[in-house]
Amino acid sequence: MREFKGRVVTPGQVTAEALVSTQGFNTLASFQMALQFGDKQVKCGDQNNTDIHGKPMIGKALCLPQTIGSTTGGLVLYCACAMEKSPACMLFANHIDSLAAAGAVLADVWVEGVSMPVVDCLGDEFLAYVKDGMTVTVKEDGVVVVE
């Protein structure tokens, strides 16, 4: 078990199974097909992401360096939250990027009753340590426990 301390972008507390992308997470490419065609597991559709392509994302602790790609990224994430098809939380090794931050903030301000805690600045060690299937607990103060 290891603990990592990050910065809270949007607060919340949750425990979920880890899904790890060691490369930039392309939000549009990952979500577009699954949201559009009602994939209940919300499997990742990004063909360039060899880590998580085809893996279910809903309810997972999505661990990633940052998001990349189209500037629809934030609104796609907002829609995923509003439709209750988002990951349980998003945990960034790096500083959060502008698209993911937009999605997290839009969901926090405009979606009632849905919580997707977002923590960033967890460091490279976090991403090196966490593996698919590990149990991840996010605390209100930005502490992330991986076991």
Added chain:
Amino acid sequence: MILTKEQQAILDGEKGETMAKVMKTLVMYGDAFEAEKLVPITSKYNHLVTSFGLKVMSPVYDLMQQLLDAGVVSDQKFSVDPRPLDKNVPANVLQNFVFNKFMYTKQDFYEEQLHKLGLMDDKAFSCTCYMDEVGNKPGKGDVLSWAESSAVVYANSVLGARCNRNSGIIDIMGSIVGYVPYFGLLTDEGRRATWVIKVQTTKKPEAQLLGSAIGMKVMEDVPYVVGLDQWIGTELDDAACAYLKDFGAATASNGAVGLYHIANLTPEAVELGEALIAEGAKEYIIDDAELQRVQDNYPVMWKNADATPKLCFVGCPHLSLEQLKTWTDNIEAALAANGQKKVVIPTVLTAAPAVLEAFGKTDYAARLKATGVITSYICPLMYMNNPLCKKMPVITSSNKLRTYTSSRYYRDEEILQAITGGKKA
């Protein structure tokens, strides 16, 4: 974040609850980047990324309706990304059914919302809003609240405007309050290069391939590119701007680049030179072999890798008027060389409605039509954004389209040969 009295009053609800939520969104967004303040938007027009009435995006339309119902709209008019549908573009019965009865059922409703929110005009649908024909071209130093990754990177890099890689919805919210958080690419420090890219190719590198290589390497960092001016010159003429448009779109979609500098060419590089390069900047050398390695590593998503292409898209991002003319010349010449009269693969060249209108007034339009090529204002990405197209072997010279769909990337020359009956793609 320190707010002015006026900004604080909005946040406190002086202009209503919905406006307060818009301001709260921008403040939280800025806080995520330790922004110290909000700064005024100075561009004449805004640009939005969300142009498509996808049924599944109903949370977006609900939010827009909240804004309209509360009378919370911007004083700034805007352009928006391309429409997703065009009857000119080949589609079979099943595709048309899926497009019109399942996917884009909210298109008319959403376009009505866009008009009420401040759309410039009926032709303002393009990812290349900065084309002269479209008329949304910010000046150097203008502060923007734009989204659309290819437009943002062009505005920052080629026009010298200042804009972060804003997401859809954030784009219109900044415009509504008239301010954006001051961080990242709005600041001098955020515009300094943390990578030096040395182009050492033996011929002019393909714009979309070079951009892809750089995007995948530097991700969201700012690259300073040395050696490209020997291939595209030191003047921002039509050809150089078109090259940089395509190059930038690939850096932004294959990575997350929001600004690049080209030595001796782009405005800040000309003005400040290597002073733009941050201490400890990393280095990436690109030669012919590196470009080939990048292209060879693109995954092939077709069910049958040897399938004959059924459709070809050129123009993601949308083509300029000069590019349409050049493609016309090149297609005619290649058809003649290959002993063909018309293209052998259905081919669609896409451009902004206003650019197509200007093209239609030239004699090139009839010449292009005679080759069998179709022109359209469509967004190829939105067209291909469904499982039916996933099974369809589509070729493209767009690295952005390749990234988001199952289409297969080829260089311009390879595309030209494939569509005119030369060497098979």
